[in-house]
Amino acid sequence: MTNENLNTALNNVKEAWKYPELFQNTSRSERILSGVVGSYLLFKGLTSIFSHPVIGATGAAVGAGLLYRGITGYCPARDLAEQQQDLDLDSDDIVIKETIISTEL
Template sequence: MNNLFGQTFNDTLKDINLKPANSINLDGGERTISFLAGSYLLYKSLKNITKHPLLGLQGAAAGGLLIYRGASGVCPLYQRLGIDTTDPEAIHISETITVNAPREKVFAFWRELSNLPKFMAHLKTVTETSDTTSHWIANTPGNLIPLSWNAEITHEDENKYIGWQSTTGSMIENAGKVEFIDTLNTIGTQLHIEINYFPPAGSVGKGIATIFNGLFEKMIREDIQSFKNYAEHADFMNYAGLQIDN
């Protein structure tokens, strides 16, 4: 039985290319666990190698593989399966809505970024720090992870287009744009909205990505759609100087 196990294990070792064929595919947390587990297994195996030589050698080899996995950040098995835990999945949102308000008024409301939390539940505050820069704080489901970032407006065409992105060093990389188009009757406005969030790499990024790919993404999509209702609310009507029906 031991000989059969040993032969199978040795065959597996031969099949594994220890030279990193690609870039690092393990995040920091998984590397640490692999290194510690490998070190412990190697220690226990060498300690008992005189009592159980075959099992001791096999355990030492397995421990060495785990140490290599942790030290190099490369997992050959993950390479074969196409798994990369350093690259959390981003979310890409694209929505189109139409509101019954003039394009100039809708643009002005969105351009004043501090207005966004009025209808976007996933945003706690947006503070404008200059004509083109701002600080954003997000509400996450259960407030599990505090998220904030700085952003700058990268492109603006008055009454037609706003584009922004997070600044260098922000916890969350993100970018977005909104296009404002007259409806056929020129009374309303069609908004084409695109928002992209890119969680950071590593264990924290994996945790954030878990939120993004579930409830948080759902919140953002609902927030965008909720502007249709907010545009008929008294607050927006007063802001835009529109007549409120009694």
């Protein structure tokens, strides 16, 4: 992670902290649970990174993501799912794929 990426992440956290109504899409209980589980996974991942590098790095990455979600209250996966849901057609919509015109009477 470069300094630019770290600064971008910190600025995102600061903005989310200042204006929570613009960025939050998770409930309070989800934030608390994400923060607790993320902290645990980050800690376990970092402590086991030398004995099991792949598992430790994966645990640390997932833990950092959950901790970010818990701190900011913003979940990018949920945001993407909500955007996809808005784009889906309703069950009442009719999609016409082919038009046939008959000239015979």
